[in-house]
Amino acid sequence: MKKPFRLRFEAKKNRLKRHADEVLREIGRALLLTGGIAAVTALLLFGFDLTIRSSTLSIRETVVRGCKELTEKDILTLAAIRPAANILTLNPDAIARRIRTNPWIREVFIGREFPDRLVIVIRERKAVALLQKQGGLYLLDSNGAPFKRMESGDEPNLPVLTGLVREGITDEALVMKSIALLIYLADAKDIPAIGAVSEVHGNETFGLSLFTETGLCLQLGFDGYENKLKRLIPVMADLDRKNMKTGFLLIDLNDPTKINVQQRNILEPARPVGAGKRYRM
Structure with a gap:
Protein backbone atom coordinates (compact mmCIF):
# COMPACT_ATOMS: atom_id res chain seq x y z
CA MET A 1 0.00 0.00 0.00
CA LYS A 2 2.92 2.30 0.68
CA LYS A 3 4.23 2.08 -2.88
CA PRO A 4 1.04 3.21 -4.61
CA PHE A 5 0.71 6.06 -2.11
CA ARG A 6 4.26 7.19 -2.84
CA LEU A 7 3.59 7.05 -6.57
CA ARG A 8 0.44 9.13 -6.24
CA PHE A 9 2.30 11.67 -4.13
CA GLU A 10 5.13 11.94 -6.66
CA ALA A 11 2.65 12.34 -9.51
CA LYS A 12 0.78 15.06 -7.67
CA LYS A 13 4.03 16.86 -6.86
CA ASN A 14 5.06 16.77 -10.50
CA ARG A 15 1.71 18.15 -11.61
CA LEU A 16 2.02 21.03 -9.11
CA LYS A 17 5.53 21.75 -10.34
CA ARG A 18 4.43 21.83 -13.95
CA HIS A 19 1.47 24.09 -13.04
CA ALA A 20 3.79 26.42 -11.10
CA ASP A 21 6.10 26.63 -14.10
CA GLU A 22 3.14 27.55 -16.33
CA VAL A 23 1.99 30.21 -13.85
CA LEU A 24 5.46 31.68 -13.70
CA ARG A 25 5.67 31.75 -17.49
CA GLU A 26 2.29 33.52 -17.70
CA ILE A 27 3.40 36.03 -15.08
CA GLY A 28 6.60 36.60 -17.04
CA ARG A 29 4.66 37.17 -20.24
CA ALA A 30 2.29 39.59 -18.47
CA LEU A 31 5.19 41.53 -16.98
CA LEU A 32 6.93 41.65 -20.35
CA LEU A 33 3.75 42.86 -22.07
CA THR A 34 3.13 45.46 -19.37
CA GLY A 35 6.69 46.66 -19.63
CA GLY A 36 6.42 46.88 -23.40
CA ILE A 37 3.20 48.88 -23.22
CA ALA A 38 4.72 51.20 -20.64
CA ALA A 39 7.81 51.70 -22.79
CA VAL A 40 5.75 52.42 -25.93
CA THR A 41 3.48 54.80 -23.99
CA ALA A 42 6.47 56.63 -22.56
CA LEU A 43 8.00 56.84 -26.03
CA LEU A 44 4.76 58.22 -27.51
CA LEU A 45 4.40 60.76 -24.71
CA PHE A 46 7.98 61.81 -25.16
CA GLY A 47 7.46 62.14 -28.93
CA PHE A 48 4.23 64.10 -28.45
CA ASP A 49 5.93 66.41 -25.97
CA LEU A 50 8.74 67.03 -28.44
CA THR A 51 6.21 67.66 -31.21
CA ILE A 52 4.15 70.23 -29.36
CA ARG A 53 7.30 71.98 -28.18
CA SER A 54 8.79 72.01 -31.65
CA SER A 55 9.03 75.42 -33.27
CA THR A 56 8.38 73.75 -36.63
CA LEU A 57 4.66 73.47 -35.78
CA SER A 58 4.32 76.95 -34.31
CA ILE A 59 1.84 79.07 -36.24
CA ARG A 60 3.73 81.59 -38.33
CA GLU A 61 0.91 82.75 -40.58
CA THR A 62 -2.85 83.17 -40.14
CA VAL A 63 -4.82 83.71 -43.34
CA VAL A 64 -8.31 85.25 -43.20
CA ARG A 65 -10.64 84.91 -46.18
CA GLY A 66 -14.15 86.17 -46.91
CA CYS A 67 -14.00 89.64 -45.33
CA LYS A 68 -16.31 92.31 -46.74
CA GLU A 69 -17.87 94.34 -43.96
CA LEU A 70 -15.26 93.24 -41.42
CA THR A 71 -11.50 93.50 -41.77
CA GLU A 72 -8.81 90.88 -41.32
CA LYS A 73 -7.73 92.74 -38.18
CA ASP A 74 -11.27 92.45 -36.77
CA ILE A 75 -11.26 88.68 -37.26
CA LEU A 76 -7.79 88.19 -35.79
CA THR A 77 -8.77 90.23 -32.74
CA LEU A 78 -11.86 88.07 -32.23
CA ALA A 79 -9.89 84.85 -32.78
CA ALA A 80 -7.41 85.79 -30.00
CA ILE A 81 -4.76 83.28 -31.10
CA ARG A 82 -1.75 83.48 -28.81
CA PRO A 83 1.64 84.15 -30.44
CA ALA A 84 3.56 81.08 -31.64
CA ALA A 85 0.70 78.75 -30.69
CA ASN A 86 1.18 75.12 -31.74
CA ILE A 87 -1.00 74.20 -34.70
CA LEU A 88 -1.78 70.76 -33.21
CA THR A 89 -2.92 71.92 -29.79
CA LEU A 90 -5.10 74.73 -31.15
CA ASN A 91 -8.86 74.43 -30.45
CA PRO A 92 -10.67 75.34 -33.72
CA ASP A 93 -14.12 75.19 -32.12
CA ALA A 94 -13.17 77.70 -29.44
CA ILE A 95 -11.73 80.07 -32.06
CA ALA A 96 -14.90 79.76 -34.18
CA ARG A 97 -17.11 80.50 -31.15
CA ARG A 98 -15.17 83.68 -30.40
CA ILE A 99 -15.42 84.87 -34.01
CA ARG A 100 -19.17 84.16 -34.16
CA THR A 101 -19.79 86.66 -31.37
CA ASN A 102 -19.66 89.39 -34.03
CA PRO A 103 -23.19 89.85 -35.47
CA TRP A 104 -21.88 90.15 -39.04
CA ILE A 105 -20.62 86.57 -38.96
CA ARG A 106 -22.89 83.90 -40.43
CA GLU A 107 -20.45 80.97 -40.67
CA VAL A 108 -16.83 80.28 -39.70
CA PHE A 109 -14.49 77.55 -40.93
CA ILE A 110 -11.09 76.91 -39.34
CA GLY A 111 -8.47 74.90 -41.24
CA ARG A 112 -4.87 73.86 -40.69
CA GLU A 113 -2.24 73.88 -43.41
CA PHE A 114 0.79 72.07 -42.03
CA PRO A 115 3.27 72.80 -40.80
CA ASP A 116 2.65 76.40 -39.71
CA ARG A 117 -0.37 78.05 -41.37
CA LEU A 118 -3.87 78.57 -39.97
CA VAL A 119 -6.71 79.45 -42.34
CA ILE A 120 -9.88 81.21 -41.19
CA VAL A 121 -12.72 81.40 -43.72
CA ILE A 122 -15.77 83.48 -42.82
CA ARG A 123 -19.13 84.03 -44.45
CA GLU A 124 -20.72 87.29 -43.51
CA ARG A 125 -24.38 88.17 -43.37
CA LYS A 126 -25.58 90.32 -46.23
CA ALA A 127 -27.73 93.26 -45.12
CA VAL A 128 -30.56 93.92 -47.59
Missing part, protein backbone atom coordinates in the same frame (compact mmCIF):
# COMPACT_ATOMS: atom_id res chain seq x y z
CA ALA A 129 -32.54 96.55 -45.70
CA LEU A 130 -32.93 98.52 -42.48
CA LEU A 131 -35.88 97.94 -40.18
CA GLN A 132 -37.24 100.79 -38.10
CA LYS A 133 -38.15 99.48 -34.65
CA GLN A 134 -37.82 100.44 -30.99
CA GLY A 135 -36.62 103.92 -31.84
CA GLY A 136 -33.69 102.69 -33.92
CA LEU A 137 -32.68 101.10 -37.20
CA TYR A 138 -31.71 97.42 -37.44
CA LEU A 139 -29.87 95.66 -40.24
CA LEU A 140 -31.90 92.87 -41.84
CA ASP A 141 -30.50 89.87 -43.70
CA SER A 142 -32.22 88.12 -46.61
CA ASN A 143 -34.11 85.89 -44.15
CA GLY A 144 -35.71 88.91 -42.51
CA ALA A 145 -33.70 88.52 -39.32
CA PRO A 146 -32.56 91.75 -37.60
CA PHE A 147 -28.99 90.87 -36.69
CA LYS A 148 -27.49 94.20 -35.65
CA ARG A 149 -28.59 97.63 -34.52
CA MET A 150 -27.17 100.35 -36.74
CA GLU A 151 -24.47 102.31 -34.94
CA SER A 152 -22.63 105.53 -35.69
CA GLY A 153 -19.82 103.68 -37.49
CA ASP A 154 -22.19 101.84 -39.82
CA GLU A 155 -23.00 103.45 -43.16
CA PRO A 156 -25.04 100.95 -45.16
CA ASN A 157 -26.69 102.49 -48.21
CA LEU A 158 -29.92 100.54 -47.79
CA PRO A 159 -33.68 101.09 -48.02
CA VAL A 160 -35.57 101.54 -44.78
CA LEU A 161 -38.59 99.39 -43.91
CA THR A 162 -41.11 101.42 -41.91
CA GLY A 163 -44.54 100.76 -40.46
CA LEU A 164 -43.83 97.05 -39.99
CA VAL A 165 -43.50 97.12 -36.20
CA ARG A 166 -46.63 98.05 -34.29
CA GLU A 167 -46.79 98.02 -30.48
CA GLY A 168 -43.52 96.10 -30.41
CA ILE A 169 -44.78 93.32 -32.71
CA THR A 170 -43.13 92.86 -36.11
CA ASP A 171 -45.33 91.95 -39.06
CA GLU A 172 -43.12 89.11 -40.30
CA ALA A 173 -45.22 88.46 -43.41
CA LEU A 174 -44.89 92.06 -44.65
CA VAL A 175 -41.18 92.08 -43.77
CA MET A 176 -40.57 89.03 -45.98
CA LYS A 177 -42.70 90.53 -48.78
CA SER A 178 -40.68 93.75 -48.54
CA ILE A 179 -37.40 91.86 -48.78
CA ALA A 180 -38.64 89.76 -51.70
CA LEU A 181 -39.70 92.97 -53.46
CA LEU A 182 -36.29 94.58 -52.93
CA ILE A 183 -34.46 91.48 -54.17
CA TYR A 184 -36.65 91.42 -57.27
CA LEU A 185 -36.05 95.12 -57.95
CA ALA A 186 -32.28 94.66 -57.65
CA ASP A 187 -32.17 92.34 -60.69
CA ALA A 188 -35.33 93.23 -62.62
CA LYS A 189 -34.75 94.03 -66.29
CA ASP A 190 -38.37 94.19 -67.51
CA ILE A 191 -39.63 97.20 -65.54
CA PRO A 192 -39.04 100.92 -66.15
CA ALA A 193 -36.28 102.77 -64.32
CA ILE A 194 -37.76 104.16 -61.11
CA GLY A 195 -34.57 105.14 -59.29
CA ALA A 196 -33.05 103.75 -56.12
CA VAL A 197 -35.51 102.66 -53.44
CA SER A 198 -35.22 104.74 -50.28
CA GLU A 199 -38.13 103.32 -48.25
CA VAL A 200 -40.72 100.56 -48.20
CA HIS A 201 -43.64 101.45 -45.96
CA GLY A 202 -45.97 98.74 -44.69
CA ASN A 203 -49.59 99.16 -43.65
CA GLU A 204 -51.79 96.36 -42.35
CA THR A 205 -54.74 97.71 -44.36
CA PHE A 206 -53.17 98.98 -47.59
CA GLY A 207 -50.09 96.78 -47.86
CA LEU A 208 -46.77 98.08 -49.19
CA SER A 209 -45.88 101.48 -50.58
CA LEU A 210 -42.52 101.96 -52.24
CA PHE A 211 -40.66 105.30 -52.19
CA THR A 212 -37.75 106.14 -54.48
CA GLU A 213 -35.15 108.88 -54.27
CA THR A 214 -36.52 110.35 -57.52
CA GLY A 215 -39.76 111.30 -55.74
CA LEU A 216 -42.01 108.39 -56.70
CA CYS A 217 -44.44 106.77 -54.30
CA LEU A 218 -45.79 103.50 -55.68
CA GLN A 219 -48.74 101.95 -53.86
CA LEU A 220 -48.44 98.20 -54.44
CA GLY A 221 -50.78 96.50 -51.95
CA PHE A 222 -50.14 92.98 -50.71
CA ASP A 223 -49.25 90.85 -53.73
CA GLY A 224 -48.63 90.64 -57.46
CA TYR A 225 -45.80 93.17 -57.26
CA GLU A 226 -44.02 92.01 -60.41
CA ASN A 227 -47.07 92.40 -62.64
CA LYS A 228 -47.97 95.72 -61.04
CA LEU A 229 -44.52 97.13 -61.66
CA LYS A 230 -44.61 95.97 -65.29
CA ARG A 231 -47.80 98.02 -65.73
CA LEU A 232 -45.65 101.10 -65.06
CA ILE A 233 -44.01 100.90 -68.50
CA PRO A 234 -46.65 102.89 -70.46
CA VAL A 235 -47.29 105.17 -67.47
CA MET A 236 -43.65 106.21 -67.16
CA ALA A 237 -43.40 106.68 -70.91
CA ASP A 238 -46.45 108.98 -70.82
CA LEU A 239 -45.05 110.93 -67.85
CA ASP A 240 -41.78 111.32 -69.70
CA ARG A 241 -43.55 112.79 -72.72
CA LYS A 242 -45.38 115.21 -70.43
CA ASN A 243 -42.14 116.06 -68.59
CA MET A 244 -43.72 115.04 -65.27
CA LYS A 245 -41.10 112.58 -64.05
CA THR A 246 -39.20 115.19 -62.05
CA GLY A 247 -41.91 115.99 -59.48
CA PHE A 248 -43.24 114.06 -56.47
CA LEU A 249 -45.73 111.54 -57.85
CA LEU A 250 -48.06 109.11 -56.16
CA ILE A 251 -48.94 106.19 -58.42
CA ASP A 252 -51.59 103.75 -57.21
CA LEU A 253 -51.13 100.33 -58.84
CA ASN A 254 -53.62 98.45 -56.66
CA ASP A 255 -56.58 98.62 -59.04
CA PRO A 256 -56.11 96.11 -61.89
CA THR A 257 -58.46 98.11 -64.13
CA LYS A 258 -56.78 101.49 -63.88
CA ILE A 259 -53.72 103.34 -62.61
CA ASN A 260 -54.14 106.52 -60.60
CA VAL A 261 -51.39 109.14 -60.85
CA GLN A 262 -51.34 112.19 -58.60
CA GLN A 263 -48.75 114.93 -58.50
CA ARG A 264 -47.99 116.02 -54.98
CA ASN A 265 -45.94 119.02 -53.87
CA ILE A 266 -44.40 117.69 -50.68
CA LEU A 267 -41.21 118.35 -48.79
CA GLU A 268 -38.54 115.68 -48.63
CA PRO A 269 -38.99 113.80 -45.35
CA ALA A 270 -36.51 114.32 -42.54
CA ARG A 271 -33.75 111.75 -42.37
CA PRO A 272 -33.16 109.70 -39.20
CA VAL A 273 -30.03 110.35 -37.20
CA GLY A 274 -27.10 108.34 -38.54
CA ALA A 275 -28.86 107.30 -41.72
CA GLY A 276 -27.21 107.37 -45.12
CA LYS A 277 -28.19 109.46 -48.08
CA ARG A 278 -30.89 107.05 -49.29
CA TYR A 279 -32.73 106.65 -46.00
CA ARG A 280 -36.21 108.07 -46.06
CA MET A 281 -38.44 108.15 -43.00
